[in-house]
Amino acid sequence: MGYCMNHSDNVSSRLISSSSILTPSKSYLSKPKSVGFFFYSKKPKTQSSSSSLNLRSWLPLLPPTVLRNQVNLVRSELGISATNNDSTNGGVFNKQTAGKRTDIKKILILGAGPIVIGQACEFDYSGTQACKALKEEGYEVVLINSNPATIMTDPELADRTYITPMTPELVEQVLEQERPDALLPTMGGQTALNLAVALAERGALEKYGVELIGAKLDAIKKAEDRDLFKQAMKNIGIKTPPSGIGTTLDECIGIANSIGEFPLIIRPAFTLGGTGGGIAYNIEEFESICKSGLAASLTTQVLVEKSLLGWKEYELEVMRDLADNVVIICSIENIDAMGVHTGDSITVAPAQTLTDKEYQRLRDYSIAIIREIGVECGGSNVQFAVNPKDGEVMVIEMNPRVSRSSALASKATGFPIAKMAAKLSVGYSLDQIPNDITKKTPASFEPSIDYVVTKIPRFAFEKFPGSEPILTTQMKSVGESMAVKELDWDWEQLRYSLRVPNPDRIHAIYAAMKRGMKVDDIHELSYIDKWFLTQLKELVDVEQYLLAQSLSHLTKDDFYEVKRREFEANTPYMYSSYDFECESAPTQRKKVLILGGGPNRIGQGIEFDYCCCHTSFALQKAGYETIMMNSNPETVSTDYDTSDRLYFEPLTVEDVLNIIDLERPDGIIVQFGGQTPLKLALPIQHYLDKYKPLCASGTGYVSIWGTSPDSIDAAEDRERFNAILKELEIEQPKGGIAKSEADALAIAADIGYPVVVRPSYVLGGRGMEIVYSDDKLVTYLENAVKVDPERPVLVDKYLSDAIEIDVDALADSHGNVVIGGIMEHIEQAGVHSGDSACMLPTKTVSSSCLETIRSWTTKLAKRLNVCGLMNCQYAITASGEVFLLEANPRASRTVPFVSKAIGQPLAKYASLVMSGKSLHDLCFTKEVIPQHVSVKEAVLPFEKFQGCDVFLGPEMRSTGEVMGIDFVFAIAFAKAQIAAGQKLPLSGTVFLSLNDLTKPQLATIAQAFLGLGFRIVSTSGTAHVLELEGIPVERVLKMHEGRPHAGDMIANGQIQLMVITSSGDTLDQKDGRKLRRMALSYKIPIITTVAWSFG
């Protein structure tokens, strides 16, 4: 992918046979017996003698003679008598040659668990690479990950995969059962690293004789523990910002006083994406951030640091091997200055505003740091701040693992960092691994690139009302890629937007430039380096010039100039196709173009990337050349070996059509990438209808495979869809399409409250809300969604207490339909299906309802001529009536979960069906109902968005999911909960506060808790109901009623579990919100839906 300028002219290749230089490991393979003593023995007996953990560094102790022979071999080939220098340089270069380890056979890899903000699918990418790399080397690979929506948990990847919660207790069980020789913790982000530390500290690694590879315990601690890190930096003479470590609020305030000035940065230790951290500009803010930081930190430890606001921020990706070779893979410069989390910054690789002396200084520092911290092998990421006024350098932090930046660096340079890190961890040295891209040169080089890569984060503030859209040191972006929009600004807003980092700042810059604001002034406000601003200014100038000219006045040269500029900007991506030597030479083979999902966002996550990858693998196997088009660098689909060809392009109509023209594939697949490519289906179809391009393989016209865009549209267009359902006699909740406020009120009056309102054509239920009265409906239409004939609003009856059902089905072009899985939601209908926990098979649904669902799904799939996957959502009311809520003729979020639950690769089948195969050909003709119960639970990012309420509603808010499997539902459910990070208490005090709608169930719930030995605490309303039922309850004041109130109890640790449902009273709502936020910061599990507590 990366076009690395590595020379390979074989001027004197005859001098050195490549095998002896590049793969000396071969000669070592037979040697391990002589060194067995030094290796870790699996028998606990030999362990008992060593008191410390088995973390001593591994010495591939090769007899020196081997080394010497090796060197002699080279020298004699050179025709030079071997004058042995061992005596002269023995002291200086007393290093051992590394090689592949043969003493370890079985390796356990820790995944990253669910996708959360700060830890996205880049770790699926790294874990997948690690699995592949280690299996390639012949190791037995065992994988633990609780996230089913990942490629790495696919059956083919690891030898054995445990979809189990990532807690020390449960992982220890796996260790006991599997007895791996080694544990690789550096591929699963902070989750895996923390888990490894926990396992080591509880003695589990020692007990089962497991060696940590990749990063040793000491190194992890040195890098992650703020105090140790500062000390280490002091040892090697590298500056860190003035700071102190506090473990209590008082200590933190003391440190703040000694630093003496605001703003201050608060960074909790051992967290990911800076959770719980932030910038404080005054003492009040400082105290509140410190509190949440202390709560978030695994070690109740926060670093209070002088803010280097306005300093330039750089990152270097470093790799080191066991032979102590160190290379820098990539330098990254953040456009946003210090103060914005690097995951939220727009970043550019390579660094643009450093001279050689300055860059080399950072390089020297990085190498010194990785050595001092003691990361023996693998990749690390080091962050620096540089004062733009005098070049003073300070090191901010280092991550001793594969990170988000390394995924970007990998894609930017073509150097597969995760894969290399995996190989290094089993003993290879960098020069022993051939570079995958060039094949000719070893991996021990520093990529040089002749293009610039820019990463733009994707934000989701619109999903979290109430939280302030301000970027700080805590990461808030959910995905990466490119988004452009134009906004109207007034001057005040503009200045504010430039000064305060926020997701729209880049647009504010654009607006300011258009109004003639000077680069210097923008720099003053934003601290963004003038170099970047000038680059942006140039684009604005060109745009303004072109806008000022009428089209006819533009000369051919002008056009050429602008277009060429545009082309230049695109070249890196174009060129970064897999086959870099023939830069864009499409083949004549039978081929398929797969459109990916673009940036991750809430409602469109890793699940779709999973489907895209499977499609690519399946069709490659079926003999097609696969072409992937996607713009998200964190994904497996954009890995260099996933598809035959890769286009790193934004998913826009123009770009897709360009590639269609260039490649002329046999088929185009749009239904696996979620809503983004699906929206492109119709324009692509129009284009294909109009121009009828022949496919390059010469066997007909280019076409969209699978369900036709027209059918997709039929399912999306409410009016067409209603007509079809009527024809098929499928029931749906009463409702209508409102084109005005009056319409909406009329419909609501007709069907009765509560109603679900939402804009048509939505992703992840955006803007969807449940309303209970006329004035709420009016408020909604006034504030949330503008209604007009162009953008109608859907108003549907809300089915209270209904059970929601998700169905994934597969249909072929011959009219066969097979149900993939029927899932029962654990939350009642109304909670977005992406946020809701669900189980497979269903538990409470009657067989007659299931039959209705099966027959409707089949009927609908046939009527829509679905070819591939279809997802339907149903609601079943308490009285047993079935309603169809929604149907999407495409891959859904649940496909990976269903595939793993039933053990059938649905995405793979779907892609083969789309290539023309029938379900019979695939031997998938019957619905599979597994014996075990699988539970999927969503993971929510509320703790990252301060000030936002933690309720679930029809708008999807989760960023990831986890899975629990067992033969008993309750255990499967508990596993999923644990995996999702909920620590469900087994005893203690439960705080109950239910609204009137749900109060009828109160008694049952309360009894259940009492039965489990919980004490119950409630506020007045709920307590009253309970007292009437004769259930013992302790009363506590609401927050607006005076003190001590419920909040105080939370703060004092007197409450272990909370069950709260939303309430209509305004005061209560405010209270409820505060309580939920507090619970969040004190990490108390909250249950906000009644259905849950029954679980």
Add this chain to the structure above:
Amino acid sequence: MATKALDYAVRSPSLSAGFASKSPKARVFTVRCSSAPLSTDRAAIGLAERPWKVADARLVLEDGSIWRAKSFGASGTQVGELVFNTSLTGYQEILTDPSYAGQFVLMTNPHIGNTGVNFDDEESRQCFLAGLVIRSLSISTSNWRCTKTLDDYLAERNIMGIYDVDTRAITRRLRQDGSLIGVLSTEEFKTDEELLEMSRSWDIVGVDLISGVSCKAPYEWVDKTDSEWDFISSGRDGDTFHVIAYDFGIKHNILRRLASYGCKITVVPSKWPASETLKMKPDGVIFSNGPGDPSAVPYAVETVKEIIGKIPVFGICMGHQLLGQALGGQTFKMKFGHHGGNHPVRNLRSNCVEISAQNHNYAVDPASLPKGVEVTHINLNDGSCAGLSFPQLKLMSLQYHPEASPGPHDSDPAFGEFMQLMKQEKQNA
């Protein structure tokens, strides 16, 4: 400065003589001393004008390809050998590296000029290269040390530059076909054919470029690497050594590093007699880097021959090639050479990989070397010889640049080894 550059280009007798004698087809190139600085303040132009410059230069290569581009720095017509450099940083060091004399340097990194130029990053007293070919010229600078824009700097030094040219396409051509001779011109009246003819009748092989860049009289060097830029390095033990450095186009950083390691340095011109050097009884001799073909400077090989075995010597780049020849080995021209800051080299003694800065078009064929000479370093990209040692004759050499600047500092300990070599010699004496 500008007149000096002109001196070098047009009047320098040894240079023209060199061309005339070695290559009958050679043609003396001309440089006009005018410059058209690119406007850096685009806002001042107003939006009615095109916010970009129109192509006003051509690069004509001997393979017949013609590349339209925009000029900066000096204007005129210039002939030279086109090589590409893969360094991501350090264009100022490259511009002032005398080893590039007679060459156009094409930077593969697209954005050049971002940090302007500054006082500290000079590697010699002037720019010797023929011209600079880049993708994108920065329209602004961003660096606290910056004192001047790249455009103004090149204009002052009378060096031609072009930008907005498809450097990637040219690089691919160079990788495929090897280095090419080219002509860079801003002169509209010259036809493409004329320029093509000019490129085809010029040659760099066998030309003595060293005498054009070497100092004319000996001088002392005292500057160490500035403390701000000095990096952690071991092996300095306080001894002072007197070193004579032969200036074949020496980079200042070699001198700074030696000074930092505690050397007292006398720099001497390339034609400084060996007998004079021996008379000065130095502790060691450095044969520096320099431009062009080692076979074109037989006098330098003779000097080396007279010195080796008597005093510890260290050859760098050109110095390494001269040592190779002096030992009886052969040098040959590589297809497109090594130019960049990312070359992996295996140090066969430590078995470590060093990432190195390289800049050479010629290499020593180790098979042609006599018994006893040890290959100590090899380039891992192509297996070529990157370092030699001959303990018997107290000599060591590296084909690449341990002094970096630009480039990584991985090989800096080589200077320490040279100190050890001198120390041993002193102890034995």
